[in-house]
Amino acid sequence: MATVSPEQQQALAAEQSDGSAVQKCAVIVVIDPGHGDRLKKGYPIDPGCVHGEIYEKDLALAIGKLLKPKLEAKTSCVESVHLTRDGDISELRRRLHWRTNIAKEKKANIFISLHLDAAGASATGQSVCHHPSFKNSVKLATAISARAKVVKPKKEGPISPRSDLHVLNKNNFGKETKASVLIELGFISNDADRTACQTKQSEIAAEIADGVEDFILANKAIFSEDSSLPKNVPIPRPRPTNL
DSSP, X not given: OOOOOHHHHHHHHHHGGGSOOEEOOOEEEXXXXXXXEESSTTOOBXXXXXXXXXXXXXXXXXXXXXXXXXXXXXXXXXXXXXXXXXXXXXXXXOTTHXXXXXXXXXXXXXXXXXXXXXXXXXXXXXXXXXXXXXXXXXXXXXXXXXXXXXXXXXXXXXXXXXXXXXXXXXXXXXXXXXXXXXXXXXXXXXXXXXHHHHHOHHHHHHHHHHHHHHHHHHXXXXXXXXXXXXXXXEOOXXXXXXX
């Protein structure tokens, strides 16, 4: 039985206020903050893109840690949320495979990888990558991009098909995984994007969580195909009796 987080309990209590709430926890999400691991023996921890003393791995992790409770509070559609890492990974692991292996272990229905882009100082905007043959991922990417306001979507290619990324390939996940995306949260090389990813992390996480919820609620049939997912369970609430 899945453990209900404090955030889920709080949100569920609010839903129960009228005595008619129905528990709809079903979807399992794995959040993958990019980089932060050791690529080869003897190598330092992979920082990802770097701007001075600001590392992609740290910004991705900070936003991922905020995204987790925001998704857990979506009790109408989310059962549990897991991070692939909550700090740097010092031991040597098989590159990228360890990330999708966690998704398999947790039986993730949705996989979200968090990154930042880098280019010239004028390049700006959020983009969401998906595998072109993973059709549900296109829907998830579109839903997330539609919510982006803090760092607005890139003017060109806000939804980006990528067939070369391990964490987007359906063949690298278990049968439970219905969608996988990689979010480029913004450009670490752009002053405005970088500042937003440092100072508005909670707002960015909230936008992503809302986009994920939009996707799930609009595509319930995708998840009901898996008979192992828990069904809706009515939650009884004592009603006051007039004496």
